[in-house]
Amino acid sequence: GAVVSQHPSRVICKSGTSVKIECRSLDFQATTMFWYRQFPKQSLMLMATSNEGSKATYEQGVEKDKFLINHASLTLSTLTVTSAHPEDSSFYICSARVSTGTVTANYGYTFGSGTRLTVV
Amino acid sequence: AQKITQTQPGMFVQEKEAVTLDCTYDTSDPSYGLFWYKQPSSGEMIFLIYQGSYDQQNATEGRYSLNFQKARKSANLVISASQLGDSAMYFCAMREGPGAGSYQLTFGKGTKLSVIP
Numbered sequence: 001g002a003v004v005s006q007h008p009s010r011v012i013c014k015s016g017t018s019v020k021i022e023c024r025s026l027d028f029q030a031t032t033m034f035w036y037r038q039f040p041k042q043s044l045m046l047m048a049t050s051n052e053g054s055k056a057t058y059e060q061g062v063e064k065d066k067f068l069i070n071h072a073s074l075t076l077s078t079l080t081v082t083s084a085h086p087e088d089s090s091f092y093i094c095s096a097r098v099s100t101g102t103v104t105a106n107y108g109y110t111f112g113s114g115t116r117l118t119v120v
Numbered sequence: 121a122q123k124i125t126q127t128q129p130g131m132f133v134q135e136k137e138a139v140t141l142d143c144t145y146d147t148s149d150p151s152y153g154l155f156w157y158k159q160p161s162s163g164e165m166i167f168l169i170y171q172g173s174y175d176q177q178n179a180t181e182g183r184y185s186l187n188f189q190k191a192r193k194s195a196n197l198v199i200s201a202s203q204l205g206d207s208a209m210y211f212c213a214m215r216e217g218p219g220a221g222s223y224q225l226t227f228g229k230g231t232k233l234s235v236i237p
Contacts (some may be wrong), residue, residue: 032222043211044165044227051222091163097222107153108219111165 002028002098006112013084016092021079021115023094029074032097035067038114039092044093066080084119091116121146124228131233133202141185141197141231143212147233151177153215154195156186160208168210171195172219199233207235 005027010050013019023033024066031052036044048069050056058064066088076095081088093114125144125183133139145154152173171179171186179186187196199206209230217223 034224038163041232043229044209044225046226049222049224093163093165095165095225107155107167108215109155109167109225114163114165117165 002110004030004096004112006094008115009022010116011118013117015085015119016083017108018080018112019084019091019117021081021094021117022107023077023079023112025096028096030077030096031074033071033077034095034097035069035077035079036093037096038093039090039114041054042111047079047092059084077119079119084117086119089117089119111113122228123147123216123226124214126212126228126231128231129229131231133199133206133233133235135204135235135237136201138198138200138219139202141199141210141233142193142196143228145193145195145212145214147193147214147216149216151216151218153219154186154188155213155215156184156195156197157211157213158206158208159211159230165211169197195203202235204235204237207233209233 005024033050035047038044047062048056048058050069052071052074056069071077094112098108148194154171156168169179169181169184171188178205185198212228213225213231215223
């Protein structure tokens with residue numbers, strides 16, 4: 001239980017275009033979704049936290065106009081990288097907060113499989 | 121100050137041997153949780169083991185055990201009988217706050233474990 005499906009797994013886009021990454025909770029309701037970015041051989045850095053039905057909270061230094069997060073439903077959260085540039089190339093991964101009241105898988109956090117974005 | 125410190129960028133271990141990956145943490149919150157994740161080259165985050173701050177006993181999950189020393193603020197991961205498939209990045213992470221809240225995880229920089237045949 002508590003599976004998060006993240007798509008696409010890999011995407012290559014041209015500089016200046018936008019890319020949308022989706023994370024769907026398949027068998028539970030994800031009231032909170034965390035979005036992380038990971039550069040090669042580095043750790044996961046939190047970009048933003050989104051709660052269903054409200055605006056995302058961005059970490060310091062993350063451009064909210066560039067990384068648009070939408071969490072319109074309890075089963076879908078999206079990250080859109082707008083006007084992508086080569087420096088936005090990275091591994092993006094979502095993590096859903098799983099309510100310990102209903103599902104206790106992995107002690108409350110389940111991750112998508114990640115999206116490797118390459119901007120050319 | 122870093123909240124999670126992993127001082128070993130890379131580790132090597134012989135197959136079938138045990139290995140300890142170090143993790144120290146820093147928090148003033150009395151309620152917190154400590155996690156270890158494995159990240160293979162595919163990128164997925166695989167949950168390994170969890171230790172709550174109020175847990176009296178060290179957590180164990182199969183070949184994984186967590187050496188929790190609360191006073192020293194350390195939560196080292198011990199992998200017994202290493203296998204070639206254990207080669208991956210390993211991340212220590214912390215949740216500050218009780219388990220029922222929507223608290224983020226803070227990750228350490230990771231340790232790259234290589235298992236030698």
